[in-house]
Amino acid sequence: MDLFLKDKTVIITGASQGLGRASALAFALEGAHVWIASRSEEKLKHAVEDIQKQSGNKNVQYMACDMRDGAAITALVKNVAAKEGGIDVLVNNAGGPPAGGFLEMEDADWQAAFEQNLLSVVRASRAAIPYMQENTNGGRIVNITSSSIKQAIENLILSNTMRPGVLGLTKSMAQEFAADQILVNTVGPGKIATDRITQLMEATAKKKGEHIEDVQSAQMAEIPMGRLGKPEEFAKAVLFLGSFANTYITGQGLVVDGASVQAL
Numbered sequence: 295m296d297l298f299l300k301d302k303t304v305i306i307t308g309a310s311q312g313l314g315r316a317s318a319l320a321f322a323l324e325g326a327h328v329w330i331a332s333r334s335e336e337k338l339k340h341a342v343e344d345i346q347k348q349s350g351n352k353n354v355q356y357m358a359c360d361m362r363d364g365a366a367i368t369a370l371v372k373n374v375a376a377k378e379g380g381i382d383v384l385v386n387n388a389g390g391p392p393a394g395g396f397l398e399m400e401d402a403d404w405q406a407a408f409e410q411n412l413l414s415v416v417r418a419s420r421a422a423i424p425y426m427q428e429n430t431n432g433g434r435i436v437n438i439t440s441s442s443i444k445q446a447i448e449n450l451i452l453s454n455t456m457r458p459g460v461l462g463l464t465k466s467m468a469q470e471f472a473a474d475q476i477l478v479n480t481v482g483p484g485k486i487a488t489d490r491i492t493q494l495m496e497a498t499a500k501k502k503g504e505h506i507e508d509v510q511s512a513q514m515a516e517i518p519m520g521r522l523g524k525p526e527e528f529a530k531a532v533l534f535l536g537s538f539a540n541t542y543i544t545g546q547g548l549v550v551d552g553a554s555v556q557a558l
Contacts, residue, residue: 298538300325303378305371307361307418308387310337312488313438313532315345316525317385320533322349326383329374331359361388361414362406371421381425383536386415386460387438390490391452393497399451407452411439412459419467423476432475436536437464441484443547445557449498457482461547468545477544479535484551485513487522519552 304321308314309330322328322345330345332338338356345354359370375381391407415437426433439457441447446454461480468478485491499509514520528550534540535548549555 295539297324297533299383302326302382302538303329303374303380304383304385304536305329305331305374305381305418305422306385306387307331307359307367307370307414308389308438309385310334310341310356312490313483313486313525313528314385314387315341316529317387317438317532317536318354319345319348320526320529321383321385321536322346322351322354324533324537325351327353327378328355329370329378330354330356331361331370333358333360361418362409364413364417367414367417368421371418371425375422375425380429381422381433382429382431382538383434383436384418384422384426385436385438385532385536386418388414390440390494391450391456393449393494393501394451395449396451403452404455407456411453411456412463415460415463419478423471423474426476427471427474429475431538432471432477434536434538434540435467435476435478436532437478437480438532439480439482439547441482441549441551441555443480443482444549445555449501450494464547465545472544477535477540477542479544480547481528481531481535482547482549482551483523483528484549484554485517485522486525486528486550488525491522517552517554521552523550523552 310332335358442457443461464480499506
């Protein structure tokens with residue numbers, strides 16, 4: 295299937311590792327001009343070299359950006375648009391907020407999670423949409439969130455609050471910009487084999503006073519497919535929804551979780 299991504303300009307935030315990086319590789323393999331961003335320039339440089347090597351696509355570049363910094367987000371989008379002559383696809387991604395329950399979180403924790411996981415999506419999309427409106431074929435926005443858009447996750451109060459907010463934003467934006475052919479969707483990962491999942495399992499083990507191996511076994515048993523998902527499996531969903539082969543799916547929240555979430 296032709297995803298109509300060759301030479302399209304794609305920005306992927308939080309992409310120096312994990313799901314963002316896997317998504318960047320997927321777009322690079324399709325011949326897109328891919329720009330990745332995160333806070334660590336060192337990690338970004340390594341990621342770009344690796345993605346270029348795996349994909350054979352030399353049109354992969356990076357720009358450091360803190361997703362809690364509104365000015366930095368605006369500069370990222372403007373600089374990429376200036377260098378590429380526009381923007382076709384935006385994949386919003388950022389590291390997940392800390393684990394913990396309601397009474398453990400201070401105002402600073404709530405504010406940080408809001409800026410990193412919800413306001414960053416607002417800021418990046420607001421900067422990118424005017425460029426997409428200039429395109430004949432519009433644009434695509436994919437927001438990477440969490441399975442908490444469908445079902446609350448134990449000990450993740452911040453994620454359970456901010457991620458559904460992104461889904462609500464997604465639905466509203468999809469309706470507002472449908473006439474501009476800008477399709478907006480959210481993809482929520484379940485348990486995918488990344489450093490983030492390892493950290494969450496360690497946090498659960500510590501809170502419950504259990505061995506990490508026992509926590510891993512218990513959580514694996516909750517996945518009907520019997521294993522963690524692979525980053526590249528998750529990236530396939532992001533790739534299609536962010537492609538121009540997708541012409542009518544918008545305003546949706548897709549969970550990639552091996553059938554773990556029981557909510558409808």
